[in-house]
Amino acid sequence: MAEVLHVLYRGQRCTLLENESVLDVLLRSGFEITHSCRAGVCGSCLMRSTGGAVPARAQQGMKDSWKMRGYFYSCSCLPESNLEIADTDEDVRIGAAITSLQLLSGDVIRARLRTDTPIDFRAGQYVTVIRGEVARSYSIARLPEERELELHIRRIPGGAMSGWFHDAAQIHDRVTMVGPSGECFYVAGREDQPLLLAGTGTGLAPLYGIVRDALKNGHRGSIHFFHGALHAGGLYLVDEIQELERQYAQLKYTPSILKGESSGPFAIGPIDQVIIDQIPKPAGWRGFVCGDPGLVQILKKKLFLSGMASRDIYADAFLPAARS
Amino acid sequence: METQARPQRLYEQLGGQPAVDAAVDIFYRKVLTDERISRFFESLDMDRQIAKQKAFLTMAFGGPGNYTGKDMRTGHSHLIQMGLNDSHVDAVIENLGSTLTELGVAPALIAQVAALANSVRNDVLNR
Numbered sequence: 106m107a108e109v110l111h112v113l114y115r116g117q118r119c120t121l122l123e124n125e126s127v128l129d130v131l132l133r134s135g136f137e138i139t140h141s142c143r144a145g146v147c148g149s150c151l152m153r154s155t156g157g158a159v160p161a162r163a164q165q166g167m168k169d170s171w172k173m174r175g176y177f178y179s180c181s182c183l184p185e186s187n188l189e190i191a192d193t194d195e196d197v198r199i200g201a202a203i204t205s206l207q208l209l210s211g212d213v214i215r216a217r218l219r220t221d222t223p224i225d226f227r228a229g230q231y232v233t234v235i236r237g238e239v240a241r242s243y244s245i246a247r248l249p250e251e252r253e254l255e256l257h258i259r260r261i262p263g264g265a266m267s268g269w270f271h272d273a274a275q276i277h278d279r280v281t282m283v284g285p286s287g288e289c290f291y292v293a294g295r296e297d298q299p300l301l302l303a304g305t306g307t308g309l310a311p312l313y314g315i316v317r318d319a320l321k322n323g324h325r326g327s328i329h330f331f332h333g334a335l336h337a338g339g340l341y342l343v344d345e346i347q348e349l350e351r352q353y354a355q356l357k358y359t360p361s362i363l364k365g366e367s368s369g370p371f372a373i374g375p376i377d378q379v380i381i382d383q384i385p386k387p388a389g390w391r392g393f394v395c396g397d398p399g400l401v402q403i404l405k406k407k408l409f410l411s412g413m414a415s416r417d418i419y420a421d422a423f424l425p426a427a428r429s
Numbered sequence: 430m431e432t433q434a435r436p437q438r439l440y441e442q443l444g445g446q447p448a449v450d451a452a453v454d455i456f457y458r459k460v461l462t463d464e465r466i467s468r469f470f471e472s473l474d475m476d477r478q479i480a481k482q483k484a485f486l487t488m489a490f491g492g493p494g495n496y497t498g499k500d501m502r503t504g505h506s507h508l509i510q511m512g513l514n515d516s517h518v519d520a521v522i523e524n525l526g527s528t529l530t531e532l533g534v535a536p537a538l539i540a541q542v543a544a545l546a547n548s549v550r551n552d553v554l555n556r
Binding site for chain 2: 402405406409410414415416418420
């Protein structure tokens with residue numbers, strides 16, 4: 106029979122059920138804990154251990170300085186011994202103010218935000234925006250030297266955060282953020298390696314950051330940039346990326362739509378097919394795939410099976426907020 | 430005597446960790462496109478599958494690791510429910526062999542790798 110374990114939080118001893126996470130036992134005990142993805146990704150449920158060992162899985166992908174301070178994702182923490190835990194220090198939360206809001210397509214709005222203090226990030230990483238009990242992760246579409254963060258926010262029907270950005274948010278409104286996180290970004294070096302960037306919907310946001318980061322770093326290999334949408338109205342920043350294409354000879358941009366007239370300006374068909382038609386053997390390429398999790402899995406597998414090395418595939422699957 | 434050359438371990442003869450890294454993509458591509466067994470390898474995220482295949486190859490190459498029979502049993506029990514049997518283990522070992530052949534490994538070493546892979550058969554098949 107398994108030993109009964111406890112979590113001590115704000116003076117209350119909470120008894121863990123079998124296979125219960127720290128987040129779940131705290132919620133069950135009546136505490137209000139901000140959380141979203143329940144997959145150890147968004148970082149909104151971050152907590153700190155002040156006594157007891159945290160399983161490695163609850164710190165997976167976390168930066169070392171946070172690990173050393175005992176931070177862990179409470180949603181992914183199934184304790185193996187008793188734990189004493191506390192809220193995170195205030196300094197892991199970043200304050201930011203909205204500096205501009207612009208609709209980019211029918212359902213995507215661009216929000217630019219200035220953080221109160223500069224943060225270290227790479228284009229393509231993501232931050233988690235927190236308002237009250239709601240937390241959602243968004244990729245960063247800008248470069249660090251541009252100082253302001255740029256997020257592309259698609260309106261989700263009934264979405265608490267996206268609805269606020271689209272309908273209520275004003276310039277100067279403030280939000281709190283956690284981050285940045287994520288491993289899907291351009292690493293300088295191997296400047297002649299061809300790059301393949303592919304995404305659908307707001308998967309464009311990290312890719313738009315990554316492509317400009319690569320170009321800024323003097324990447325010389327050819328760069329193929331694929332952006333897919335259901336219909337033409339779902340493609341955005343088309344003019345901006347075409348302008349980049351005119352500036353940089355190594356860049357080739359292929360916007361694609363799932364269905365439509367084949368005589369139009371866009372490639373037609375599922376994005377994985379559009380890619381394989383143009384690049385049947387991506388052996389030796391470096392790939393970045395972002396957006397819908399199902400599509401990201403398919404693309405990773407197709408690129409791998411057609412010859413791309415697994416270590417050269419960088420991916421960011423946009424997980425939906427977990428239903429609680 | 431301390432200085433006397435000892436026989437090289439299989440893992441070192443194969444080339445150690447770099448050999449595992451070189452083999453994993455080729456091996457995983459083979460099993461994913463082998464209709465006899467691909468369904469057992471498709472459920473997980475690719476990165477996690479690659480990590481698992483690396484652990485498997487390290488074990489089969491005689492490398493460092495601490496897999497126990499219990500890990501093997503619990504790790505494969507859901508696959509037994511999907512119908513995993515001896516013919517599938519045979520197919521995995523066959524793909525492992527052809528991967529190493531492709532990498533130019535000598536047949537005698539491949540036989541040793543196959544024997545190590547075969548040594549966990551009963552744990553994997555939970556019997």
